Amino acid sequence: MxxxxxxxxxxxxxxxxxxxxxxxxxxxxxxxxxxxxxxxxxxxxxxxxxxxxxxxxxxxxxxxxxxxxxxxxxxxxxxxxxxNTEWQPIRSSWRRGLEKRQAELAGLEAEAKELRYFLPAMITGLLATPEYIRSSLEYSPGDVSKAVARKLGRQAVLYDTEKRFTFLLTEQAVRWAVLPPTAMAVQIDRLASLSHLPNIRMGLIPMGTTISRGPMNTFTVYDERLATVETFTGRTVFRDSRDIAEHLDVFKQYEQKAQFGEPARAFLQEWADLYR
Known part of the structure; x- marks a missing residue:
């Protein structure tokens, strides 16, 4: 059969x-x-x-x-x-309203205890200034004011000390000029400030770091139960344990190459000064 x-x-x-x-x-x-x-x-x-x-x-x-x-x-x-895999087209999010997507993400963040973010291209909304968020939503149709407010509201979760966050950002993600130079400097300063929170690990992968595996996609892993992968046209949600384990393995490979703590903050200072 x-x-x-x-x-x-x-x-x-x-x-x-x-x-x-x-x-x-x-x-x-x-x-x-x-x-x-x-x-x-x-x-x-x-x-x-x-x-x-x-x-x-x-x-x-x-x-x-x-x-x-x-x-x-x-x-x-x-x-x-x-x-166990779900595809969520971005156009569907547009039709429902971006603020509803933000509510869904807030729900995932509320349920999870350990959250891992791999950010090879841009800064995630949880770490972004209001100016950065609004600029990053310019491509979205309609009024984005509610989505901006929702994104800013979600940032309160960063101060929940019962949760642990690890953010891995490439140098490109940090330095990609979403805003004019002065505003970008403020955005990078915000990353440095958040890196001091006791429940946040801010890892940076500077250009020139030798890594054989290319950073293909932005992805997030919530505990060990769910992983989401972002593309231009939508988001794929993985709930199968093997898919999640594979993303955790990829995350670990990049994590081992990242700079944390004072070395990371030194890079952030350097990149912010370049914009100033």
Whole structure:
């Protein structure tokens, strides 16, 4: 038996139906399958009704319990990975209103305890001055005043000492001229100021740092449960543990090359002075 994940689709409902069908074809009840997987029957039921989306480990465990052939394991696992990945087009955010996107981000930040930001191109709104935020939203349609206010409101989370933040910025991200020189100097000074907060680690990767892996995308990892990747046309949300682990591994590679503390602040002082 073979299954085409593209034909089945990428939704949670498709994955749930696939796993339910496979269980029934194997002649197992939910109780017997749960026993083989060492999980509760209620969890199997919630997976099969799409109430929860299983991760790859759960799916592989179920397929092994059903004695599924290797090809089927590979195909349904691919479907599970798709079901745990969400694409959010930027135009959809524009239609709903940018302030709603900011509310969603605030929710993610509120739930997380450890947040990691890799910023290869620009400064994130959490670290930005009002002038920087407004300028960075110039490309967005409509009135951006509410989005600016929301972004500024989100910055309060930086002062929650129960949370830990690590920001990794390339020199390009810090020095990219979103604003005129004087305003850019103020923005860079803000980074230096925030780096003194006890729950914030501000890491800089200066030009000339030898790193074989190119900085392809801005991404954020919330604890070890969710990662988001930004592109020009939208945002991809990864919820599968393996995708998250891969992003954490990439983050660690850059983190090991970054400058923190006083060496980082010395670079920030130098770059701000250049703008002055």
């Amino acid at each position: 073979t299954l085409d994940p593209q034909q089945l689709g990428q939704s949670k409902a498709d994955l749930a139906e696939t796993l339910r069908t496979l269980r029934k074809r194997a002649g197992l009840s939910q109780v017997r399958l749960a026993s083989r997987c060492n999980v509760s029957q209620s969890k199997i039921s919630k997976i099969e009704t799409a109430e929860i989306t299983p991760g790859l480990i759960d799916v592989e465990l179920i397929l092994r319990a059903l004695n599924a052939p290797e090809q089927l394991v590979a195909e349904v696992t691919a479907l599970a990975r798709l079901a």
